[in-house]
Amino acid sequence: MTEVERGGNDGIMEKKKTRIAFIGGGAMGEAMAKCLLTKKVAGAQDLVVSDVSLVRRELLSREYGVSCLADNREAAKNADLIILAVKPQNLSQVMGEIKGLSPDQLALSIVAGANLATLRRGLNHSCLIRAMPNMPAQIGEGMTVWTATDETEPRQKKLAQIVLSALGKEIYVADEKYLDMATALSASGPAYVFLFIEALIDAGVHIGLPRDVSQTLVIQTILGSTRTVEKTGKHPADLRNAVTSPGGTTTEALLQLEKGRFRSLFLEAVAAAYEKAKRL
Numbered sequence: 001m002t003e004v005e006r007g008g009n010d011g012i013m014e015k016k017k018t019r020i021a022f023i024g025g026g027a028m029g030e031a032m033a034k035c036l037l038t039k040k041v042a043g044a045q046d047l048v049v050s051d052v053s054l055v056r057r058e059l060l061s062r063e064y065g066v067s068c069l070a071d072n073r074e075a076a077k078n079a080d081l082i083i084l085a086v087k088p089q090n091l092s093q094v095m096g097e098i099k100g101l102s103p104d105q106l107a108l109s110i111v112a113g114a115n116l117a118t119l120r121r122g123l124n125h126s127c128l129i130r131a132m133p134n135m136p137a138q139i140g141e142g143m144t145v146w147t148a149t150d151e152t153e154p155r156q157k158k159l160a161q162i163v164l165s166a167l168g169k170e171i172y173v174a175d176e177k178y179l180d181m182a183t184a185l186s187a188s189g190p191a192y193v194f195l196f197i198e199a200l201i202d203a204g205v206h207i208g209l210p211r212d213v214s215q216t217l218v219i220q221t222i223l224g225s226t227r228t229v230e231k232t233g234k235h236p237a238d239l240r241n242a243v244t245s246p247g248g249t250t251t252e253a254l255l256q257l258e259k260g261r262f263r264s265l266f267l268e269a270v271a272a273a274y275e276k277a278k279r280l
């Protein structure tokens, strides 16, 4: 990461390069490291990854040229930013291992269900970011919601924002309660959308379209519709009405979806995920 980038809008210039350590080099750790490198936010020499898996360590150092270690404490030692990217069940062990960070080190967790209080207690550290990215971060099209402790300095928040924006879009929220909501909506969300895509493709096949043609039609329809909502800024209901001619084909399909409680089912599904996220 360059000094200018590191300094950000608050004008703080750092003399040394920013070093980033990933604790856990699985799917998300790899996705984040890849995005940082692809978008040239960081160079391979700025990144270190620690993982219990030798296979993962070998793959990450071969694919990305980053240094990989088996020792979490060693990886965290000289890092400015330590990204916790292990599964929830491994978090407390990892926190015990890297405990004793210096006050100018920033820890950023993407672990589902781990709140700031848990991180503060486990790490005995107060400069903390809790972030909830999602799976499309793997292609730099992620959506990340994040928050920080009061003790986190503006320059550290800026650093977190730069890193998270490499994954796609990021949005900061001051109130941590929105993180559990984001877990249910945007972090679990790709699964809902993938299911929707799958069901629509099957529907096309059911009425006689070749599967590859159906898939092309569905993907572009979803991409185009999403971009239309984004670009026009119109309410989705207005756009839906524009496609629904009186007595036409679309309203026949919408009738079936309404009969199947499509809308209320989504409300209930996301609410169930939210309740689960709060219990994690």
Ligand SMILES: NC(=O)c1ccc[n+]([C@@H]2O[C@H](COP(=O)([O-])OP(=O)(O)OC[C@H]3O[C@@H](n4cnc5c(N)ncnc54)[C@H](OP(=O)(O)O)[C@@H]3O)[C@@H](O)[C@H]2O)c1
Pocket: 023, 024, 025, 026, 027, 028, 029, 050, 051, 052, 053, 056, 072, 085, 086, 087, 088, 090, 093, 094, 110, 111, 112, 132, 133, 134, 135, 187
């Ligand atoms: N995947 C998503 O879409 C997504 C979205 C938002 C947030 N998250 C969060 O991101 C975190 C990571 O998810 P993931 O999908 O990347 O999981 P993952 O693919 O299982 O990656 C975790 C990696 O950490 C390694 N590991 C396990 N114990 C370790 C330890 N003590 N020290 C160092 N490394 C250790 C694992 O090795 P082994 O496999 O050998 O155990 C694995 O390579 C989770 O907490 C999840 O809640 C994930």
